[in-house]
Amino acid sequence: MEATAVKKYTYKDFVSDQEVRWCPGCDDYVILNSMQKALPEMGVEKENVVFVSGIGCSSRFPYYMNTYGVHSIHGRAPGIASGVKLANPDLSVWIITGDGDAMAIGGNHFIHVLRRNIDLNIVLFNNEIYGLTKGQFSPTSLVGQKTKSSPYGNTQPPFSPGELALGANARFYARIGGNNPKAMTQIFIEAHRFKGTSLIEVLQNCVIFNDGCYTDVTDKEVKDDKQIYLEHGKPMIFGKNSEKGLVLKGLKLEVVTIGENGITEKDILIHDAKEQDPTMHQMLIRLEYPLATGIIRAFDDVTLEEREDELTKKIKANSKYKKTDDLFFSGETYEVKAP
Amino acid sequence: MSIESLTKESRTLKPEELQAVVIRFVGDSGDGMQLTGTQFSDTSAMFGNDIATFPNYPSEIRAPQGSLYGVSGFQVHIGSVEVSTPGDSVDLLVAMNPAALKTNLYALKPGHTIIVDKDAFTKKNLEKAFYETNPLEDGSLEGYRVIEVDMSTLTKETLKDVAGLDNKAITRSKNMFALGMVYWMYNRSTDHTVDFFNKKFKNKPELVEANTKVLNAGFYFAETLELIPNSFTVSPAKMKPGTYRIIMGNTATAWGLLAASEKSGLELFLGSYPITPATDILHELVKHKHFGVKAFQAEDEIAGICSAIGASFAGDLAITTTSGPGLALKGEALGLTMMIELPLVVINVQRGGPSTGLPTKTEQSDLLQAMYGRSGESPVIVIAAGTPADCFNFAYEAARLALEHMTPVVLLTDGYIANGSAPWKIQSVVDMPEIKNRKVTKATENWHPYNRDPKTLSRDWAVPGTPGLEHRVGGLEKDSITGDVNYVPENHQVMTNTRAEKIKRVQDNIPNLKVEYAQEGDLLVVGWGGTYGTLHSAVKEFTDQGHKNVGFAHFNYINPMPKNTEEVFKKFKKIIVCELNSGQFAFVLRANFGQFNFHQINKVQGLPFSNDELIQKFKQIL
Ligand SMILES: Cc1ncc(C[n+]2csc(CCOP(=O)(O)OP(=O)(O)O)c2C)c(N)n1
Ligand code: SF4
Ligand SMILES: [Mg+2]
Numbered sequence: 001m002e003a004t005a006v007k008k009y010t011y012k013d014f015v016s017d018q019e020v021r022w023c024p025g026c027d028d029y030v031i032l033n034s035m036q037k038a039l040p041e042m043g044v045e046k047e048n049v050v051f052v053s054g055i056g057c058s059s060r061f062p063y064y065m066n067t068y069g070v071h072s073i074h075g076r077a078p079g080i081a082s083g084v085k086l087a088n089p090d091l092s093v094w095i096i097t098g099d100g101d102a103m104a105i106g107g108n109h110f111i112h113v114l115r116r117n118i119d120l121n122i123v124l125f126n127n128e129i130y131g132l133t134k135g136q137f138s139p140t141s142l143v144g145q146k147t148k149s150s151p152y153g154n155t156q157p158p159f160s161p162g163e164l165a166l167g168a169n170a171r172f173y174a175r176i177g178g179n180n181p182k183a184m185t186q187i188f189i190e191a192h193r194f195k196g197t198s199l200i201e202v203l204q205n206c207v208i209f210n211d212g213c214y215t216d217v218t219d220k221e222v223k224d225d226k227q228i229y230l231e232h233g234k235p236m237i238f239g240k241n242s243e244k245g246l247v248l249k250g251l252k253l254e255v256v257t258i259g260e261n262g263i264t265e266k267d268i269l270i271h272d273a274k275e276q277d278p279t280m281h282q283m284l285i286r287l288e289y290p291l292a293t294g295i296i297r298a299f300d301d302v303t304l305e306e307r308e309d310e311l312t313k314k315i316k317a318n319s320k321y322k323k324t325d326d327l328f329f330s331g332e333t334y335e336v337k338a339p
Numbered sequence: 340m341s342i343e344s345l346t347k348e349s350r351t352l353k354p355e356e357l358q359a360v361v362i363r364f365v366g367d368s369g370d371g372m373q374l375t376g377t378q379f380s381d382t383s384a385m386f387g388n389d390i391a392t393f394p395n396y397p398s399e400i401r402a403p404q405g406s407l408y409g410v411s412g413f414q415v416h417i418g419s420v421e422v423s424t425p426g427d428s429v430d431l432l433v434a435m436n437p438a439a440l441k442t443n444l445y446a447l448k449p450g451h452t453i454i455v456d457k458d459a460f461t462k463k464n465l466e467k468a469f470y471e472t473n474p475l476e477d478g479s480l481e482g483y484r485v486i487e488v489d490m491s492t493l494t495k496e497t498l499k500d501v502a503g504l505d506n507k508a509i510t511r512s513k514n515m516f517a518l519g520m521v522y523w524m525y526n527r528s529t530d531h532t533v534d535f536f537n538k539k540f541k542n543k544p545e546l547v548e549a550n551t552k553v554l555n556a557g558f559y560f561a562e563t564l565e566l567i568p569n570s571f572t573v574s575p576a577k578m579k580p581g582t583y584r585i586i587m588g589n590t591a592t593a594w595g596l597l598a599a600s601e602k603s604g605l606e607l608f609l610g611s612y613p614i615t616p617a618t619d620i621l622h623e624l625v626k627h628k629h630f631g632v633k634a635f636q637a638e639d640e641i642a643g644i645c646s647a648i649g650a651s652f653a654g655d656l657a658i659t660t661t662s663g664p665g666l667a668l669k670g671e672a673l674g675l676t677m678m679i680e681l682p683l684v685v686i687n688v689q690r691g692g693p694s695t696g697l698p699t700k701t702e703q704s705d706l707l708q709a710m711y712g713r714s715g716e717s718p719v720i721v722i723a724a725g726t727p728a729d730c731f732n733f734a735y736e737a738a739r740l741a742l743e744h745m746t747p748v749v750l751l752t753d754g755y756i757a758n759g760s761a762p763w764k765i766q767s768v769v770d771m772p773e774i775k776n777r778k779v780t781k782a783t784e785n786w787h788p789y790n791r792d793p794k795t796l797s798r799d800w801a802v803p804g805t806p807g808l809e810h811r812v813g814g815l816e817k818d819s820i821t822g823d824v825n826y827v828p829e830n831h832q833v834m835t836n837t838r839a840e841k842i843k844r845v846q847d848n849i850p851n852l853k854v855e856y857a858q859e860g861d862l863l864v865v866g867w868g869g870t871y872g873t874l875h876s877a878v879k880e881f882t883d884q885g886h887k888n889v890g891f892a893h894f895n896y897i898n899p900m901p902k903n904t905e906e907v908f909k910k911f912k913k914i915i916v917c918e919l920n921s922g923q924f925a926f927v928l929r930a931n932f933g934q935f936n937f938h939q940i941n942k943v944q945g946l947p948f949s950n951d952e953l954i955q956k957f958k959q960i961l
Contacts, residue, residue: 016811018823018824045806046806046809047803047804047805047806047807047808047809048803048804049803050652050653050803052649055814062811062813063811063813063824065811066809067809068652068803068809068810068811069810069811069812069813070648070649070652070679070811070812070813071811071812071813071814071815072645072648072675072813072814073671073672073675073814076641076642076645076672078642078645079610079637079641079642079643079644079645079646079648079649080645080646080648080649080652081649082635082642082645082646082649083608083610083635083645083646083647083648083649083650083651083652083653083657084649084650084652084653084803085649086608086633086635086646086649086650087606087608087633087649087650087653087654087655087657088653088654088802088803088804090804091653091803091804108638108639108642109638109641109642109645112637112638112642308633311628312628312631315628315629316628316629316631319629321627321629321630322629323601323768324594324597324598324601324630324768325767325768325769327594327597327627328584328594328765328766328767329582329765331584332381332385332584332585333582333583333584333765334384334385334582334583334584335580335581335582335583336387336575336578336579336580336581336582336583336764337580338580339577
């Protein structure tokens, strides 16, 4: 299934015949296009791709993909996707979810799917609002945010999806702006290649109910100065002219300017996404300036299906039971003879 | 009647012949009563008796020693005639402490025998059981034959020369003393149990020796003891020839699923979350990785059923198991399964409800939940198993119907048959009915996921990995032809009707309703699911009393019901519906067969029906 030399598909092969019904200008279109561009690069057969979603604007996604798909019920996509993958580990299985879908009604499933580390990919459309139900606050909405269900300002403090994920022992976490299709496409490809559960949080703008919630970090003019795009093995450098970087000062990350106060590129931290210890990843996730994007964590670990497979093989090889008859007629049986 | 006077009666050397006997072993949770009872019933089954057993253990995991609520019991009914229930009242009560005696004496028939461990009737234990005076001394047991045995002392004495035993191991084996006595009383050999010790304690020879010694000591004690008034025998029952084993309902359910998986050639996937009394199905299925069983313990019931939906979408034979409160949680996902028309077996081992209710007790009160407990119009197949051994066939049948009709099937069992055990004539998969499925493997032009078999209306099953059949399914209403999302009013009507009609047509794929005893007449006794044994034995007794005009029809297929149901009802003047709820099946029958008048017998006490209460009601209605 892995990358074949000749590209078999173009993005068009992954476009379904259904009319896309998101609001014009919604970042969901960007995510859809990025996925349709990423899939031909993955070298996976179309019939081996499954998209499973919950409920929400975001969860309409599978209808627009010309692959196998399930548009399920609110918050429950992780369970369904887990079943698909465990039933057929050869499939490339994607969970499409929103901030409410994943972290409100589906919060329990979200943490458990991350902990188990089945080889699944989760795309979290975080617009910090309930889109489909027309604008209530979500578990990622900010305190003070005015929404249809918080007209005087939201009083419930939010989750940070990345921190929540790391707390649940996520092995792969990436964050990317909803207006950055190029990087997003690349991250989707990397997530597919990663063995284990990968979580990609997309900072998705909802033009109708929460427009501009990310503009101060994702706008074209400010994005290079306000975001750091992390790549494994590369120094943590950002800024329009790549003049800024991150160093560790005590137990905190600090922004420094290269060339000032004797700082050279060598002093800048190197990003190690594959490190098992999540401490640095956690610090990067918490950083407000610059906002960390890219693949923050990608720690290779044994997957659930690998463990299951190994166990099953071992048990099969040593078992005296090949057919159910062997079991049913084993142990304490007795004969009743015809009189 | 005192022991004295009884023992003076002549002791016949030839054992007295009995048709059936009910024995109840009761003691503290730590006294090993389940093992004692199981050994006795297995030995009797191998001797050729028909048997039915029922365990009764406290819901507390480690109840305080000697307490009333820490009493654990095991009832076994053995017969030379057909035995269909674990029995109502008891012929022999073996009580290992005062609490056990106090909580179980009610079940003993007047004049019948109690064996007690006299050593356990200490002041402290009597207080714990809230006895003000010692029942062995105050004359309150006058109406019974009481056999007092210093079991603890005799056990210690027996084991004084066995090396390597601590005090705990010695006290623990006193149940084998009781078992030895009962073996002698019913003319049973100890061989099977000795074999069992040899296997169980393969690496602990001192335990084999100890248990065997105590068992034999009990056996010889009973033989030599003048106190034992009689010995009985129960001859082999007339059962169909074949190879048998004793099986518990939950195990039978799990095995039926294994058989369906092998027969259908599909891998078995179980998504489940532990809940009493359904958990033993999970426990059983996780053992069978050698058959490729994928058992997934999820984070809750919702994830349990959802993982099974995913596995079904991907082409496995998918199962989820639970009990009442868990079924409530699964409701929304079950509705989705109905909507996307995927095969799925949902097993609900009913317990006493509502809410957390009576987790370890039995009831049939989830019928309406299974029928209607979902949003919108959401018909699914509902079937129910009648006896412990029946669970095998109906688990298999649930899988067959789900796969052939592309629909969820709810299988209802209950705590009574799930934990009860009975002889099972072992079924080889080779002899089981064929199981077809609706998988499509090749792309054809203009293929749609909701293409239906014109006869059954069941849709195609195209699983991921099949080139050219990529498609999406979902909970939104879909176009009756293309399967695309569709909100058109007329289309919704068409789809609603189609989903209902599809379940109705399952009638063509299930057997007719059978009537036992009178085929027409004055009274038809109607039941469903796990009450088969109790109803069958009550109708039999009633018929034996001379009421030859009474028939018995038991439903295993509830939605849809067998085609001939109306025909059967027409043949009787009166119909009485018996169930362990306040009338849920009667409600469904009235909705479907309004032309008949349905009488009811209902009980909601967490207990099965007893013969006597049923017969009394039959008389009133006739
Ligand atoms: C059981 C259930 N409860 C509530 C809803 C209503 N509902 C649908 S989507 C949604 C919130 C969606 O928010 P989010 O997951 O953030 O997705 P978005 O629309 O923002 O992409 C809610 C509350 C539902 N469909 N099902
Ligand atoms: S409501 Fe918001 S999230 Fe939903 S489609 Fe419209 S813009 Fe996108
Ligand atoms: Mg949202």
